[in-house]
Amino acid sequence: MDFTLSDEQKMLVNAVRQFIKEELKPLEDEVESTGLLAPEKARAIFEHSRELGLYAMNMPEEYGGAGLSAIDTMLVEEQFGHTSDILIRRAFGNIYEALLVCEGAQKERWLLPTVRGDRTCSIAITEPGAGSDAMGITTRAVKDGDGWLLTGNKHFISDGEYSDFFLVTAVTDPESTPKAISLFLVDKDSPGFTLGRNQVMMGLTGTSCNELFFKNIRLTRENLLGEEGRGMRICLQTLGRVRLAQVGARAVGKATHVLDLMVEYVKERKQFGKPIGDFQLIQQMIADSVIEVNAARLLLHRAAWEIDQGRDARDWISMVKVHAAETLGRVTDRAVQVFGGMGYCKELPIERYYRDSRIYRIFDGSSEIHRTLVARGATKFGAALYDVRA
Ligand SMILES: Cc1cc2nc3c(=O)[nH]c(=O)nc-3n(C[C@H](O)[C@H](O)[C@H](O)COP(=O)(O)OP(=O)(O)OC[C@H]3O[C@@H](n4cnc5c(N)ncnc54)[C@H](O)[C@@H]3O)c2cc1C
Known part of the structure; x- marks a missing residue:
């Protein structure tokens, strides 16, 4: 097992990270206060991202995407978690892999214009x-x-x-x-x-x-x-990787982002004459968050690896969906606590992260639905034997 990122993976992650930091982060507060992303700004971030080859990265190269593996997709999507959903949608696209089922004239009408960013x-x-x-x-x-x-x-x-x-x-x-x-x-x-x-x-x-x-x-x-009557099958086959990326990986990214802010804050904020990070009850919240976020990331990478091996990763995806979404919920809740009144105050983005994170346990199949699927898989294949599922 080798967890080292290749030079190409590092370059990809750094390019996305830099784009988010320089072009998207500065727009976050404006979106939050006005409730929208101005069309001309949406256009500008889309055009720049497309120029850099960062648009529609999850699509195969033959259609104009970057043809990323599942692991590479998760590395990129984790970075997407560091900013607002709307900015990610406009800058990098939100292209459903179900569109790859398009055939013949459908490709020209729906798939290719979507990969180019001409249609959404x-x-x-x-x-x-x-x-x-x-x-x-x-x-x-x-x-x-x-x-x-x-x-x-x-x-x-x-x-x-x-x-x-x-x-x-x-x-x-x-x-x-x-x-x-x-x-x-x-x-x-x-x-x-x-x-x-x-x-x-x-x-x-x-x-x-x-x-x-x-x-x-x-x-x-x-x-x-696709074929008549096979719609749910297409959804099941193509939404798994999207779910892993847009919920699992982004939840890990968001939790990491919030955790970084917490760690900085506990070093600076002083009460009773010392940084609050010196108090063991605060350290526990940091430690639990670090452990849970890293466990979620490992589970995410394992699920992506299963997909890259061409194996049935449905149970892994459900495990990630539950664990990453709930980790994000716990981490943002602790962040509000660690920041105290400032965590609840709109002057800082912590309360926004707390609100934004709540949906992760509901959309794309709620925690209850995915737990049900995990239990069903365990009953059929055994709790520790997921790797025998071909
Ligand atoms: C912000 C947002 C964006 C969304 N985007 C899209 C989108 O783009 N496209 C789209 O099609 N949908 C979208 N959805 C819908 C989303 O996928 C659904 O909200 C989600 O699947 C849950 O369905 P529901 O809201 O009807 O809740 P319900 O299905 O009514 O569930 C209510 C509660 O009952 C629980 N429950 C239901 N069945 C069971 C069971 N068998 N066992 C145990 N508990 C159960 C649920 O877990 C939940 O806690 C979006 C929703 C939101 C809020």
Whole structure:
């Protein structure tokens, strides 16, 4: 086992780190206070990142991405955790790997423009009546001649306002067992589409989370991604690596960032005539955070390694999802405590990190759902025998 980073990996991480420090960090406070990232600033960070070859890095080289391995992706995504979600989305893209299922003319229409940054996309699975139970959706694509008519509504769709098209799950055969769900590429300018409210959240300032309404939207075979009835399978196969990156790795990055701020603060802040870092109760919060963050990072790298070996990493991904998200929650909670009143005060970003971190335990499958999956895997394969799963 060799945990040393190669020179290429170090260069990649340093390039991303420097970009975030110099170009994104200075915009954080403005986004937080105005509630948005000004379009001209979004354009500027996107153009510069694309010039440097940092846009759409998770996409294969043949389509214009950087073709990173899963491990390299996690190294980069950990750095993404050091700043706000909206700045990362605009600067580096948020490209769903499900788009790689595009074939023929679909590539020109949806995949390639997205990798170039000319179009943006959201994934629309969740509905008011179907969250954790993604199979419980009621959005329907009813066969109509050669194509379908799409009707239904989604909610909580990240970046819904900004996106040009959506990857939408819809029931194509309610009678089959389990019911058949397909995945469609739906352009925002399709007749019958309405963008609903922005559902304001407690954190993630600057991003939008929208309701989407579809009414008799005419879809052709070109709108169907992959085979009819295989939509959930495509989601399961392609969302795992995205989940590991955008939740697991970013949670590790965010927790590391907050921990670094805590460590600096306890050296400087004095009470009772000495730095608060001299008090053992404070040291315990630092020590527990260091241990948990490093354990989360190891688990993350192991999961990424499993993916790079071409193995089924679903259980590893669920373990990371739970552990990294909950570590982040504990670390940001301790940070508020260590910073005292300043941790609760909007003059410092600690309260923002605390709010932003809370969603990590909920989206992309809640802790309860992923724990259920881990338990199911352990029951089937044994708790310590995950590496025998081919
Ligand atoms: C900021 C934000 C961004 C999002 N972005 C997107 C997006 O881009 N695209 C998209 O499709 N969705 C998105 N979502 C939706 C997100 O994935 C769902 O909120 C999440 O899957 C949980 O579903 P729910 O909110 O309906 O909660 P519910 O499913 O109603 O769950 C409520 C509670 O019950 C628990 N629970 C449910 N089932 C079980 C069970 N079987 N065992 C034990 N406990 C259970 C849950 O863990 C949770 O604690 C986003 C949500 C938010 C808040």
